[in-house]
Amino acid sequence: MMFYSIALVLLLHFISSSSSVRVPLTGNDWSIDDNANHTAQGQVPGTIHTILLAAKKIPDPYMDFNDVDLRFLIHNKWVFTKSFNLSADFLAFNDTYLHLQQIDTVANVTINGCPIGRTDNMFLAYVFTVPNTCLKTENVIQVHFHSPVVYALEQSIIYNRTVQPLCPAKAQQGECHVQFIRKEPCSFSWDWGPAFAPIGITGDIYLEAINASDIIIELESVNIASFDVANKNWLVDVILSSNNAPFSSTLKFVLENTTWTYEIVVPFNRSVTLQIKIPDAQVARWWPNGYGDQVLYRLSVSNKGTTIDSRLIGFRTVELVQHEYGSGINGTSFYFAINSKPIFIKGSNWIPSDVFQERVSDEKLERLLQSAQLAHMNMLRIWGGGIYERDSFYEMTDRLGIMLWHDFMFACSLYPVDDAFLSNVHDEVIYQVKRLQSHPSIVIWAGNNENEAAVAQNWYQIPADQMNRTKDEYRKLYIDTVMTALLEVDKGTNRPFVSSSPSNGLGSIRENYIATNPQDPLQGDVHFYGYQDDSWNPNTYPITRFLSETGIQSLPSLDTWFETTNNQSELTFNSSFILHREHSENQIEAMMTHIQSNLPLPVTNDSLKHFGQMIYLSQIHQAMTLKSISDVCRLHSSVDMIDPKTSEGNTMGLMYWQINDIWQAPTWATIEYGLKWKMGHYFVKHMYAPVYPIATLTPYLANVTDESARILLYIVNELSTNVRGTLVCSVYGLDSFLPRLSFGSDVAMNSSGTQRVADLPYALISRRANCGDNSQCIMHCTFNYNEQSVRQVLLFNRPKNYQLSDPNLKLQAVKPISPTDFDITITADRPALFVWIDIVGNVTGYFSRNGLMMFEPSVTIRFHAWSNITDFSRINFDLRHLSLFDVTLP
Numbered sequence: 051m052m053f054y055s056i057a058l059v060l061l062l063h064f065i066s067s068s069s070s071v072r073v074p075l076t077g078n079d080w081s082i083d084d085n086a087n088h089t090a091q092g093q094v095p096g097t098i099h100t101i102l103l104a105a106k107k108i109p110d111p112y113m114d115f116n117d118v119d120l121r122f123l124i125h126n127k128w129v130f131t132k133s134f135n136l137s138a139d140f141l142a143f144n145d146t147y148l149h150l151q152q153i154d155t156v157a158n159v160t161i162n163g164c165p166i167g168r169t170d171n172m173f174l175a176y177v178f179t180v181p182n183t184c185l186k187t188e189n190v191i192q193v194h195f196h197s198p199v200v201y202a203l204e205q206s207i208i209y210n211r212t213v214q215p216l217c218p219a220k221a222q223q224g225e226c227h228v229q230f231i232r233k234e235p236c237s238f239s240w241d242w243g244p245a246f247a248p249i250g251i252t253g254d255i256y257l258e259a260i261n262a263s264d265i266i267i268e269l270e271s272v273n274i275a276s277f278d279v280a281n282k283n284w285l286v287d288v289i290l291s292s293n294n295a296p297f298s299s300t301l302k303f304v305l306e307n308t309t310w311t312y313e314i315v316v317p318f319n320r321s322v323t324l325q326i327k328i329p330d331a332q333v334a335r336w337w338p339n340g341y342g343d344q345v346l347y348r349l350s351v352s353n354k355g356t357t358i359d360s361r362l363i364g365f366r367t368v369e370l371v372q373h374e375y376g377s378g379i380n381g382t383s384f385y386f387a388i389n390s391k392p393i394f395i396k397g398s399n400w401i402p403s404d405v406f407q408e409r410v411s412d413e414k415l416e417r418l419l420q421s422a423q424l425a426h427m428n429m430l431r432i433w434g435g436g437i438y439e440r441d442s443f444y445e446m447t448d449r450l451g452i453m454l455w456h457d458f459m460f461a462c463s464l465y466p467v468d469d470a471f472l473s474n475v476h477d478e479v480i481y482q483v484k485r486l487q488s489h490p491s492i493v494i495w496a497g498n499n500e501n502e503a504a505v506a507q508n509w510y511q512i513p514a515d516q517m518n519r520t521k522d523e524y525r526k527l528y529i530d531t532v533m534t535a536l537l538e539v540d541k542g543t544n545r546p547f548v549s550s551s552p553s554n555g556l557g558s559i560r561e562n563y564i565a566t567n568p569q570d571p572l573q574g575d576v577h578f579y580g581y582q583d584d585s586w587n588p589n590t591y592p593i594t595r596f597l598s599e600t601g602i603q604s605l606p607s608l609d610t611w612f613e614t615t616n617n618q619s620e621l622t623f624n625s626s627f628i629l630h631r632e633h634s635e636n637q638i639e640a641m642m643t644h645i646q647s648n649l650p651l652p653v654t655n656d657s658l659k660h661f662g663q664m665i666y667l668s669q670i671h672q673a674m675t676l677k678s679i680s681d682v683c684r685l686h687s688s689v690d691m692i693d694p695k696t697s698e699g700n701t702m703g704l705m706y707w708q709i710n711d712i713w714q715a716p717t718w719a720t721i722e723y724g725l726k727w728k729m730g731h732y733f734v735k736h737m738y739a740p741v742y743p744i745a746t747l748t749p750y751l752a753n754v755t756d757e758s759a760r761i762l763l764y765i766v767n768e769l770s771t772n773v774r775g776t777l778v779c780s781v782y783g784l785d786s787f788l789p790r791l792s793f794g795s796d797v798a799m800n801s802s803g804t805q806r807v808a809d810l811p812y813a814l815i816s817r818r819a820n821c822g823d824n825s826q827c828i829m830h831c832t833f834n835y836n837e838q839s840v841r842q843v844l845l846f847n848r849p850k851n852y853q854l855s856d857p858n859l860k861l862q863a864v865k866p867i868s869p870t871d872f873d874i875t876i877t878a879d880r881p882a883l884f885v886w887i888d889i890v891g892n893v894t895g896y897f898s899r900n901g902l903m904m905f906e907p908s909v910t911i912r913f914h915a916w917s918n919i920t921d922f923s924r925i926n927f928d929l930r931h932l933s934l935f936d937v938t939l940p
């Protein structure tokens with residue numbers, strides 16, 4: 051027996067996957083046809099809309115009402131066809147496979163009429179065996195797509211039981227039964243996105259031929275599963291597979307830039323899981339943005355000197371710390387400790403950055419992720435209604451230190467739980483986790499978005515007698531299927547799992563994964579939306595352990611709206627077109643109510659100018675709301691801030707909803723579809739600064755006559771180092787740059803945390819500063835430390851109640867600094883609120899500050915363009931600048 055297996059090994063021919071022969075099937079020579087007179091030739095990877103658009107067969111899907119006007123396209127079946135030749139050499143191989151890296155979604159594939167395979171999950175890669183008898187010199191491959199909308203409907207009928215919700219809310223103008231198809235949930239519409247439900251071949255497609263006697267070893271995954279504290283070793287799980295019968299092979303692992311190597315004889319039987327140990331002494335740690343370097347190492351594996359494959363990995367431990375507090379404090383903590391260091395999570399929620407992923411460049415992803423990093427974010431949540439992103443996305447988050455909270459793709463819905471569906475989900479989880487788990491940036495998996503809350507709070511009005519079954523089905527999907535599959539491949543302690551977001555974490559487990567109130571502020575994470583509340587008022591927010599979703603909408607810039615229509619009459623706040631793009635019920639009205647209660651409304655008769663000013667006001671409203679939320683979370687971050695009466699506090703994370711946009715619409719995003727930062731994003735960059743002063747007036751907007759009202763000043767320090775600095779605050783009227791009152795103090799903080807540095811009587815300060823009886827004052831503070839300066843502004847009144855005077859803003863100079871950067875100097879005669887600088891034309895980038903409160907006669911701001919400005923003299927520096935005063939002008 052022994053002799054036999056050695057002989058077998060000698061006979062086999064070892065090759066790495068790259069030495070097999072591949073015939074690419076991508077290219078621009080595919081034709082598509084729906085048998086209803088819509089045909090075109092075009093590019094794969096591609097989907098029907100992008101192919102028809104490139105062939106000028108349809109108008110731009112993102113223009114006007116085309117999302118609805120072109121809807122018929124996705125109700126049809128489509129055939130993708132390509133002719134290709136194969137050489138005699140290729141045909142001589144024994145085994146041929148068709149690889150589909152991603153396909154969207156339900157399709158039958160044929161080659162020369164032979165059935166090759168069927169696909170029904172866009173989150174899976176497919177490898178089909180192609181019988182040799184089906185191949186010849188001249189071939190035709192056809193991919194017969196079913197309509198995703200019709201398929202979802204058919205599956206819902208076959209299922210024979212209703213699965214809620216049947217359809218999205220009316221305002222979404224979407225398609226129904228999306229839970230019956232394993233496809234990007236938001237592609238059937240969302241409350242910020244359209245229903246294009248793309249159809250097409252969205253990843254690489256190729257034929258691969260190998261000889262039966264060739265052994266192909268593949269590196270399937272690498273996971274730094276645990277850290278063995280006692281022995282100071284990293285325990286790394288490696289999964290390898292082969293196409294052949296049992297054999298043995300000597301594998302060599304090398305960790306680049308270290309002296310560590312490891313050789314092992316591995317007995318293969320299709321798949322093998324190894325645990326290798328890498329000594330801690332060999333490596334430096336990977337840290338999140340703001341906490342240290344993002345050190346990455348290439349781990350490669352080779353066989354007889356031939357590299358099989360490699361992964362770029364990073365060494366970090368992750369704990370989701372959920373401990374009790376003791377001494378009469380209810381609930382448990384919920385925070386991330388990375389490399390044993392507790393980290394306050396500053397982040398946002400990520401959605402797909404386009405409906406048509408094939409037109410999202412890596413450059414676009416990089417700019418979005420850099421915008422997160424520049425705003426001091428350390429985590430993004432890949433939200434469960436979108437997609438598992440492409441490989442390069444995770445390479446960027448690894449490199450930028452942006453940790454990922456990664457949902458599995460289930461959102462806001464009940465789901466079918468028949469065997470076929472569950473087995474499909476099982477395969478999806480295994481495939482995606484193996485693909486992604488080498489990335490140090492992914493620090494937590496979550497089962498779904500809001501589905502525990504949906505069941506617990508009975509969002510879909512399930513009758514009482516069906517509730518137990520609904521709960522059982524919930525557990526069947528997320529615990530018995532998703533979690534079980536995850537634990538098959540992501541073992542160890544370095545990547546926690548929560549079954550839903552929001553959930554109570556351990557508390558949800560104690561209640562068999564469906565907590566009575568998964569939104570408990572004293573445990574786990576919370577999603578909070580209070581559209582009826584006065585959202586600038588910090589007291590309207592729950593003080594949670596971790597706020598993983600919250601936010602408010604605004605409108606994107608005029609330039610962005612110009613991309614969506616040529617009909618200028620549609621560009622008014624309440625036009626049928628804007629309402630068409632507003633997919634969330636009553637949001638425009640809510641936005642209007644909030645704007646009206648806080649800000650002066652435009653008085654101009656020029657309708658486009660009026661719209662521009664409403665956009666500006668909506669962005670101020672969003673920015674101020676986000677800042678209020680962030681200030682509440684950061685103020686309560688330390689354990690000392692736990693209120694012994696309510697047990698609330700120790701908020702250790704904020705991820706507002708949402709960072710990016712899928713198209714041009716009124717949404718919660720802080721970065722527009724075209725990458726322009728809204729005012730909110732500039733505010734995020736400010737409010738997420740690692741050392742940050744917070745100023746509050748308690749009660750909120752207290753009356754000047756309220757002798758008990760207090761102004762409280764705090765410094766939040768996230769750095770591990772001491773912070774020593776000076777806090778200087780001045781009270782101004784809007785009529786002059788001369789402060790009416792100034793005071794300051796030295797601050798010394800020896801460790802991270804929150805320190806209260808002043809507690810001042812508001813009424814007295816108002817009197818001393820001559821603010822009048824309707825609070826015509828604003829306090830502006832600067833905290834100077836380590837040659838850095840962080841500002842903070844405290845409004846004593848709603849801006850609409852201030853007597854605004856003309857600041858006489860002027861753009862004084864534009865000075866090129868480098869091929870990508872220039873400085874702009876703005877001057878003013880008086881303080882100006884929410885000064886907004888915009889650049890028109892084809893230069894895209896971001897300013898160092900924007901939406902600023904100007905309390906000095908001259909401010910210089912830097913603009914950084916995403917790409918080189920080759921000729922400054924030819925660029926149209928048409929800069930518009932605006933402050934709140936402009937809104938009051940006719």
Ligand code: BMA
Pocket residue numbers: 240241242435461462499500577599707718
């Ligand atoms: C949350 C998210 C999304 C949604 C957002 C805004 O519930 O999970 O489903 O887009 O709120 O409504």
